[in-house]
Amino acid sequence: MRTYPPHAAAHLLGYLSEVNARQVEQNPYYRSGDVIGVGGLESYYEKDLRGKRGVSYVLVDVHNNQKGSFKDGLYDTLAVEGKDLYTGLDLDMQALGERLMVNKKGSIVALDPRTGEVLCLVSSPTYDPELLVGRVRNTNYGILQRDPIKPLFDRALQAQYPPGSIFKIVQSLIALDEGAITVNTGFPCNKSLVGCHNHPSAGTIEQAIQMSCNPYFYMVFKRMIERDADPSRFKDAALGLSAWHRYMLTFGLGQKPKIDLPNAKGGNMPDVAYYDRKYGKEGWAFSTIYSVSIGQGEVLVAPPANGQSGRDLC
Numbered sequence: 625m626r627t628y629p630p631h632a633a634a635h636l637l638g639y640l641s642e643v644n645a646r647q648v649e650q651n652p653y654y655r656s657g658d659v660i661g662v663g664g665l666e667s668y669y670e671k672d673l674r675g676k677r678g679v680s681y682v683l684v685d686v687h688n689n690q691k692g693s694f695k696d697g698l699y700d701t702l703a704v705e706g707k708d709l710y711t712g713l714d715l716d717m718q719a720l721g722e723r724l725m726v727n728k729k730g731s732i733v734a735l736d737p738r739t740g741e742v743l744c745l746v747s748s749p750t751y752d753p754e755l756l757v758g759r760v761r762n763t764n765y766g767i768l769q770r771d772p773i774k775p776l777f778d779r780a781l782q783a784q785y786p787p788g789s790i791f792k793i794v795q796s797l798i799a800l801d802e803g804a805i806t807v808n809t810g811f812p813c814n815k816s817l818v819g820c821h822n823h824p825s826a827g828t829i830e831q832a833i834q835m836s837c838n839p840y841f842y843m844v845f846k847r848m849i850e851r852d853a854d855p856s857r858f859k860d861a862a863l864g865l866s867a868w869h870r871y872m873l874t875f876g877l878g879q880k881p882k883i884d885l886p887n888a889k890g891g892n893m894p895d896v897a898y899y900d901r902k903y904g905k906e907g908w909a910f911s912t913i914y915s916v917s918i919g920q921g922e923v924l925v926a927p928p929a930n931g932q933s934g935r936d937l938c
């Protein structure tokens with residue numbers, strides 16, 4: 625039986641549930657009435673947490689009356705307690721995040737950038753983990769499952785969102801590294817390319833980020849995709865996108881976060897194969913995919929968005 629004094633972190637902890645007939649059939653370890661970890665750390669570390677079952681052989685007579693232990697317990701084994709888990713989670717931060725997200729939909733993921741350690745992983749709406757303990761579990765699970773606000777859905781690991789303007793920072797770093805722009809590159813805020821708000825044109829990358837200018841980053845992405853490396857604008861775009869995509873992978877974007885939790889999603893970082901499937905080979909060019917420049921279109925990120933520097937919780 626678990627208890628959850630802080631009443632927090634339901635999604636990332638997971639819960640215990642009685643094994644079903646299929647699990648008993650598929651795994652000889654389990655017998656009817658056993659519990660098994662579902663979701664979260666409970667599921668990921670099930671083997672460590674469940675410990676080891678003890679066995680005692682009992683002598684019985686023909687009437688099934690117990691007559692003491694078989695061969696004085698020579699073949700008996702002791703049960704071994706499950707291991708403890710230590711996480712790098714900051715429980716105060718987790719609880720604060722959950723309080724801040726009450727009546728809101730979304731997630732908060734905080735990582736220590738020095739180590740990739742997960743400090744909090746908040747998904748809202750959430751539920752009190754105590755709801756899924758003991759005899760009330762099945763009833764409460766049904767209620768949570770039918771709830772239209774989907775409290776069981778782990779938005780921190782399974783929701784995938786267009787990153788929007790924060791993506792411009794990654795675009796800037798890649799374009800600078802590629803030499804497509806310098807810190808002093810300016811582009812006019814030309815709203816005929818892509819919509820923007822009213823602001824003076826950015827004369828430097830710093831101003832472009834500060835004003836979050838869409839046409840600026842349209843031009844930045846265009847320079848990375850159109851490289852004049854091939855006379856065909858389609859082949860040229862494929863070459864440009866390949867190079868761009870390799871950079872994105874080095875940021876860990878578009879990949880499942882390396883984390884010791886099940887079912888984490890990695891978002892979507894479109895590559896040449898992706899657009900070839902969508903539009904046909906040589907059926908797309910920069911003009912087809914320019915929304916990616918400002919973190920929209922086909923780009924999706926998951927809240928941890930961090931395949932490379934992520935680290936296990938435990």
Ligand SMILES: [Zn+2]
Nearest residue numbers: 813820837838
């Ligand atoms: Zn602008």
